[in-house]
Amino acid sequence: MKKVSKRQEDILAFIKDEVRKKGYPPSVREIGEAVGLASSSTVHGHLARLESKGLIRRDPTKPRAIEILELDNVTEIRPNVVNVPLIGKVTAGLPITAIENIEEFFPLPETFGTSEDNLFMLEIMGDSMIEAGILNGDYVVVKQQQTANNGDIVVAMTEDDEATVKRFFKEKSYFRLQPENSSMEPIIVEQVSILGKVVGVYRQIH
Template sequence: MFITKRQKEIYQYLKDHIRDKGYAPSIAEIGKQFKLSSPATVHKHLVHLESKGLILKHQHLSRAIEIVDERSIDVSPREYTVLGHIVAGKPIEVLENREVMSFLPDPGNTNVFVLRVKGNSMIEDHIKDGDYVIVEKRDSANNGETVVALLENERATLKRFYKEADGVRLQPANPNMSPIFLRQGDFKIQGVVIGVMRKF
């Protein structure tokens, strides 16, 4: 389960508001609390929380937000250092930095790292420039999975993985960009993408 720090804050605000007043805050109240001028942005956060099973929204009813039974849900965020940038267009070296992201990992799956995406070669897979990809550390992948592949032990790239008769194909999700064909031994899989985060 992955939610951003802001979504965690909104979730906590919903809990506190319902506990203290007996009903959920309105979209406008949530926006005011977090200085979000666009109701659409608030709505996106709520949709994400509902998709993760943390809240339940009743359509067409004002303030109709319920907190799902949280006894089985660990909502304590964990902090992960963003290891660097990965270009989704052309391979580059992974750049070191100290940016920290706070999110909720899948229960029992903490063997992950985070990279920030540069470029739009994976745009048709809804991975955009500036997004963060959550990567499970693995040294193998299945056909069609999006991988972080290390080339020549120096450069990393983000592509879909496909096995070919004489090697592998790293396929961008952008019709304007060409795939990368490699022989076994010319690359190393660092991990498989299991989630994407976007800051609003």
């Protein structure tokens, strides 16, 4: 291996270890946390130096796409994943799919969908969907679409411009957004905008 600093050795080792454990490389933030660097620009600087020494190669068009290049072996880390934007929490106010609200990209297996499905993720606040297995603090994976079938779990924008995750039902003269919590009442509205259909749930175990 070409001469590198101790910090760069640690970064390289962490990337390899994460790929072995998870199947995809870590984010810049995760690298910084692992090696004790608070500034993402400092991490980018170390990655750039590793790249200039021919030890890694990055694809700037794909988050987390990193190749580790070694003398006798080339390990390409391009997992079969789709990078899904994490929009934020389900809250009232601005449209949640606005590009400026994207917090980061999260790599998920393509079993959730492909890049053509226009997926996004939201963090759930509250207990309104606990009986569907969606808990406070979970992340829902959402396929962006404007229509839904009765019984689908959707992200919907109500007349009051409040974004909510509920089970969707179209009745004769109104829409019913049904929580999956027997202690809560449904939301009844005359108009509703469907922002997407929930296709999966991601939960971090602490």
